[in-house]
Amino acid sequence: MSNEYDGSWLSVGGEYQDLIKGLCASDPRLRQRDPKARWQGIQWPRDDSRLLVLELEPGGSFGSPMEQTPLSLRQYLEGQSVSADPNGRTVYVLEGQSPEYIAVIGSHFKLHPSFFSENDRTVVFSYDPRGESDGMVLPSMAMTREHITLPFFELFVLPENIRNTYKLYCNKTGRHIGATRMWRGFSEVGILRRKCSFWRRQRENGKGWDCTFVLRYPTTTLD
Amino acid sequence: MNKSTTVPVSVHPFQSGYLDFIPHDRQLATRAGPPRHSMLGDVCFYLQHHSSILDLDSLDCTSVFLARIIASHYLKQADYLRALASDIAWRLTRKDEVVFGTRAVEAQWSDVQSLERRMSEYCEALEAVLIQLRIPFEDPNTATAQRWTDVTTDFQFLYMQFRSIRQRVVALNSAMTGLAGMAGNRQSVKEAKSSKALTFLGLIFIPLAYTASLFSMAEPYGPGYEKFWLYFAISFPLIALLVGIFYMVDTGADWHDWPWPAANTNSHFTKAAKTGGAVV
Numbered sequence: 001m002s003n004e005y006d007g008s009w010l011s012v013g014g015e016y017q018d019l020i021k022g023l024c025a026s027d028p029r030l031r032q033r034d035p036k037a038r039w040q041g042i043q044w045p046r047d048d049s050r051l052l053v054l055e056l057e058p059g060g061s062f063g064s065p066m067e068q069t070p071l072s073l074r075q076y077l078e079g080q081s082v083s084a085d086p087n088g089r090t091v092y093v094l095e096g097q098s099p100e101y102i103a104v105i106g107s108h109f110k111l112h113p114s115f116f117s118e119n120d121r122t123v124v125f126s127y128d129p130r131g132e133s134d135g136m137v138l139p140s141m142a143m144t145r146e147h148i149t150l151p152f153f154e155l156f157v158l159p160e161n162i163r164n165t166y167k168l169y170c171n172k173t174g175r176h177i178g179a180t181r182m183w184r185g186f187s188e189v190g191i192l193r194r195k196c197s198f199w200r201r202q203r204e205n206g207k208g209w210d211c212t213f214v215l216r217y218p219t220t221t222l223d
Numbered sequence: 224m225n226k227s228t229t230v231p232v233s234v235h236p237f238q239s240g241y242l243d244f245i246p247h248d249r250q251l252a253t254r255a256g257p258p259r260h261s262m263l264g265d266v267c268f269y270l271q272h273h274s275s276i277l278d279l280d281s282l283d284c285t286s287v288f289l290a291r292i293i294a295s296h297y298l299k300q301a302d303y304l305r306a307l308a309s310d311i312a313w314r315l316t317r318k319d320e321v322v323f324g325t326r327a328v329e330a331q332w333s334d335v336q337s338l339e340r341r342m343s344e345y346c347e348a349l350e351a352v353l354i355q356l357r358i359p360f361e362d363p364n365t366a367t368a369q370r371w372t373d374v375t376t377d378f379q380f381l382y383m384q385f386r387s388i389r390q391r392v393v394a395l396n397s398a399m400t401g402l403a404g405m406a407g408n409r410q411s412v413k414e415a416k417s418s419k420a421l422t423f424l425g426l427i428f429i430p431l432a433y434t435a436s437l438f439s440m441a442e443p444y445g446p447g448y449e450k451f452w453l454y455f456a457i458s459f460p461l462i463a464l465l466v467g468i469f470y471m472v473d474t475g476a477d478w479h480d481w482p483w484p485a486a487n488t489n490s491h492f493t494k495a496a497k498t499g500g501a502v503v
Contacts, residue, residue, distance in 0.1 A: 052267065060275040065267050091270060091285060095263040124344065136351045148286070148355040151348040152293040153300050155237035162230055171229050178341060181334050182311060183322075189237050189303060191341075196262060196293065198286050209282050213289065218261035222230045 005031040009044070010116060012099045016107035027114050029121075034174075035131045036123040040223075042174040048217075049096035051105075056089035065093070070100035077108045086206025093213045096172070105212060111147070111199060118149040119197040119214045122174045147199035153178075158190040162222060171221035192219060234260060237303060241295035245273050246371050257292075265292055277372070290356060290374045294381060297349065301384045304342070308391045311335065315398055328406040332399045339396050342389040349382045419473070426469055430461040 007020040007030040024030045033044060051073055052065035068076060080090070094101055102116050121134040137145070158179070162168065163186045168177040170192070178191035200211035240259040243250055250256075253272055257265040269288040277284040315321060322328065353360060356378065363379035434457050443450045 050263070052263070054267065054270050056274070056279065060279065061272070062270040062274050064271070089279060093263055093266055095261070136347075136354060139354045142355050142357065150289070150293050150352050150355060152296050152352070153345065153348070154296055155299055155303055157235040157237060159230065159232050180307065180338070181330075182307065183314065183331065187307075191300070194262070194296075196289055198289055200282055200286065202282055207280050211285050213266055215262040215266065218263075219232060219234055222232050223228070 007031055007113070009033045010099060010113055010120075011103040011106060014103055014107065016103045016113075019106070019110075020113045023113060027117075029132055030113055030117050032132065034121050034123055035128070036126070037120070037174045040169065040174040042122075042172070045098045045100070046096055046172070047098070049094065049098040049101055051095075051101055052093045054091040054093070062089075062091060070098070070104050073101065074104045074108075077104065081108075084203065084208075086203050086208050088203070088206075088208040090208075090210050091213070092210070093215065095215045096217045097214065109199070109201065109210065109212070111212075112145070115147040115149075115197055115199055115212075116214065119195050119216070121195075122176070122193070124176065124193070146201060147197055149195055149197040151193070151195050154192045154194050155189050156192060156219070157188055160188075163188060169223040170217070170219045171223050172217045172219075175216070175219075177219075177222065237299060241292070241299050244291045244295055244371075245269075246276070249273060249276060262292070284372075287372045287374065291377070293352070294374060294377045297378075297381045297385075300345070301381065301388065304338075304345075304388050305384075305391075307338070308388055308395060311395050312391070312398075315395075315402070321402065323402075323406045323409050325406050325410055328399075328403050332396075332403050335392065335396050335399045339389070339392045342385070342392050346382070346385050346389055349378070349385055353378055353382060423466075423469070426465045427462055430458050430465060434458040434461065 007024045008017055009032065010020050010030065011017040020030055037044065051068050051070075053068055053073075053076065054062040054065050057063045092105065094105070097116055097120060102113075105111065106113060106116065118134075121132065123132055123134050126133050142148075158168075158177075163179070165186075166179050166181075168179055168190060169175065170177065175193045178193075180187040180189065180191070194216055196216075197214040198211065199214075200209055202209050236259050240257075243256045245253070255268075255272060257268045259265060266288060269292075270285065273288075274285070277287060322331075350360070352358075356374065358375050358378050360382070361379060362383055363376045365376055365380075368376040434454055442448050444453055445451065
């Protein structure tokens with residue numbers, strides 16, 4: 001993967017990577033991956049991203065999730081381009097990001113790449129002039145975007161053998177896990193920083209729509 | 224980078240996780256809840272089991288599940304933080320629980336600083352959510368919430384809750400600063416007592432040494448000679464005199480009416496203390 005500050009880190013080569021490079025001037029955050037994640041040695045790209053597709057069934061419920069590889073997803077979306085039901089509803093759920101999935105989904109739906117890059121950011125704050133922050137967008141901008149990225153926090157019980165330090169990170173994403181010390185003892189509870197992104201678009205000539213969730217990995221290993 | 228040890232963890236949600244937000248009649252019919260071990264699992268659960276109660280013609284209908292899962296996580300977090308703030312406040316109300324050791328107090332002060340910093344971060348994260356969901360930064364009006372899918376009141380309520388907890392933590396921070404001052408005062412008093420004890424010991428030994436040097440402890444005042452008793456006859460009254468003077472000076476410093484310089488009735492601070500007025 002390229003280390004150039006041209007946005008090529010986010011997607012594999014092709015039409016969508018060209019789009020990202022072109023948009024770097026609009027959104028400088030696209031130029032580089034979160035420096036904190038690089039500093040932490042977080043693997044990129046990962047090969048354990050998962051994408052599930054759920055289609056609305058006639059009964060009004062979504063059917064069982066269909067797992068897709070980047071290749072099968074491309075074929076699926078090409079099929080949708082030819083014979084998509086204008087009233088159909090399809091949900092794409094991506095857990096963990098990878099340049100291959102980003103290239104397929106991004107180029108098919110012509111998504112603004114900030115949808116993916118905002119979800120990737122793990123830095124909390126930074127005053128490094130060459131670094132990146134995870135700042136908000138102007139409220140007026142939020143109205144014009146097709147996606148949202150919502151930060152939140154998840155509480156979970158820390159294993160007993162690591163309840164003695166503030167330096168806890170998710171091994172897969174580098175997300176910091178807040179430990180709390182009170183009255184000279186560490187709390188059993190860890191506070192995990194998380195984010196979810198959501199994009200949606202109405203289908204042409206019908207009531208149908210497509211939406212995509214980008215979710216982060218669940219925490220299974222800590223550093 | 225120095226990679227630290229990697230520890231596999233089995234994630235157990237805090238207090239078994241968030242409450243299911245689906246209306247009760249649907250819960251009774253479904254008898255199933257989200258798995259709560261990953262966001263992917265939770266989103267898929269709600270899409271598969273409860274999408275029929277959404278207005279599927281609405282473009283944003285599925286974001287309702289996402290927003291409500293996130294709101295439910297924030298609510299659990301608010302529960303935890305409120306309990307944490309209450310625990311700190313409770314311990315401060317129990318004198319026996321309060322540790323006045325300087326190091327312990329400094330650690331506690333630092334911990335509350337950390338909590339206050341994080342409360343600001345949590346509030347900022349909620350503000351980012353409000354902006355993106357286009358929810359006004361207003362206090363919630365629960366009377367206007369008509370549908371279970373309406374997340375506006377939920378997030379306004381959460382934002383109000385987090386601001387309230389942040390205010391409590393700010394107040395606790397001030398209390399901790401006060402506690403640090405009290406601990407510092409205790410330390411100063413302890414050191415003053417030690418100095419006093421040393422001074423007292425000096426009062427005993429200095430006259431002895433002084434008298435010994437005065438008489439050079441040679442004949443006829445040295446040990447074993449006929450006038451050796453003079454050494455004690457002079458030293459002991461001298462000790463008693465000095466101890467007496469020390470006592471008068473020491474206790475006199477605590478008397479507001481005592482005319483020693485340390486507690487001079489004309490001093491700036493004593494005047495203010497007597498009149499109950501502020502020191503100018």
